[in-house]
Amino acid sequence: MKKKLFITRKFPAHIVEPLEEFYDIEQWPEEELVIPREKLLEAVAHCEVLWVTLEDLVDDELLSHAPNLKLVTNLAVGFNNIDIPALRKYGVMATNTPGVLTNSTADLVFGLLLATARRIPESERYLRAGKWKSWYPMQLVGKDVSHTTIGIIGMGRIGQAVARRAIGFDMKVLYHNRRRRHEAEEMYGFKYASLEELLQQSDFVVIMTPYNKDTVGLIGEQELALMRDDAVLINASRGGIIDEVALYETLNKGKLWAVGLDVFEYEPIAMDHPLLTLPNVVALPHIGSASIKARTDMLMLNYNALAAYGQGKAISNRID
Ligand code: GLV
Ligand code: GLV
Known part of the structure; x- marks a missing residue:
């Protein structure tokens, strides 16, 4: 049988x-x-x-x-x-x-970095809404990704694949992980940082840590307050790692340049979720591995x- x-x-x-x-x-x-x-x-x-x-x-x-x-x-x-x-x-x-799915997910993370920094979804909405009347110097200007600092929280396979991509963008790579990655530090010059240092120093904070009892709400009000006013936060791991209420309140105060989220506390995200009212939130339907x-x-x-x-x-x- x-x-x-x-x-x-x-x-x-x-x-x-x-x-x-x-x-x-x-x-x-x-x-x-x-x-x-x-x-x-x-x-x-x-x-x-x-x-x-x-x-x-x-x-x-x-x-x-x-x-x-x-x-x-x-x-x-x-x-x-x-x-x-x-x-x-x-x-x-x-x-x-x-x-x-390591490389596909790392590629998507870079897609979110570029989309948030350079306002790509917002620019596309602008074009389709018929707002494109001319070219002018300060039109839809964004932030550069290259020659900035990326801070990766969770340096597993995917975190390291994101870090290797960042080298190509001449980024300084900070990481935080339970275990030091001495080999990757030596081979690529990645720098270990405490969570606090990473949040304070990074232009782009990328969450790649697994979701478990130690990482629930890891990024809450206090952690968001440590971030630079013009920093970008990216999450392609699991939604519950970020406190979404604290994130909304932080963005609503005008802090942070943008946020790129492929994951949410509750999926699919409710269409009346406050985060979806903000133009500098790039929200994707959990497509990290979708190649x-x-x-x-x-x-x-x-x-x-x-x-x-x-x-x-x-x-x-x-x-x-
Ligand atoms: C997943 O493969 C990870 O370890 O980041
Ligand atoms: C997708 O989120 C995965 O964990 O494979």
Whole structure:
């Protein structure tokens, strides 16, 4: 008898179908809509393997509804949606998708740096609104990215990929991380800074740290107050790392040049969210890893873990 696999979203058929060799597959039929919680709790009652997106919460409650569950594959590198101690308690394995989205996400971070500094979305709105009457010297002037200081909070794979790109823009690179990155410091001249120093000295503050109990609300009122008045803040990790109320209040006082956000505390962000009323907020719908190659590679890393489990082989990229 084949093992039962439940997939919480409609994923591309050419990736899912080959798994029928090993699994009896059930799949939530919607590509765009999240499976309602009660349907998910029903679905996991019978499955041995569960394939989830970053929007599906795998916590004690879910695991207590899933007596046969052995493996969860998470279509993301970030796994704040998965309660690791609870997994251990229930003896369930899990995998994520590290490495394959590093460059795509770092590229998007640079897109946000340029978009915020040079007011690219605002300029495009200006053109489409028919406001372009002439060329004049101080029209839509922005800030340079090159020859400034970038401060990266969270120097994992993606943080380091952002830092390497910054070298090409002749930026001074500061970073803050739990562990020093001595090799990267020596090889590229990146400088370690305390969180306080980094916030005070950077023109661009980029958040790349994972989201967990230590980083919830890491950037709040006090941290924002330390930043330079014309600094730019970028977040492409997880929304809850920034206190959005404090961020709105800071921007509303005229502090900070701009903010670039690919992630929000609650996703999708509500269309009446105060941050969306500000012209210097560039807001994106969590597209950090959204290149065809990165998303395909992410699906394939999960596929490989599922195929390995289906054949009784060892599984890579475990996070449990
Ligand atoms: C996306 O946010 C991911 O963690 O892969
Ligand atoms: C993710 O891959 C990270 O370590 O930054």
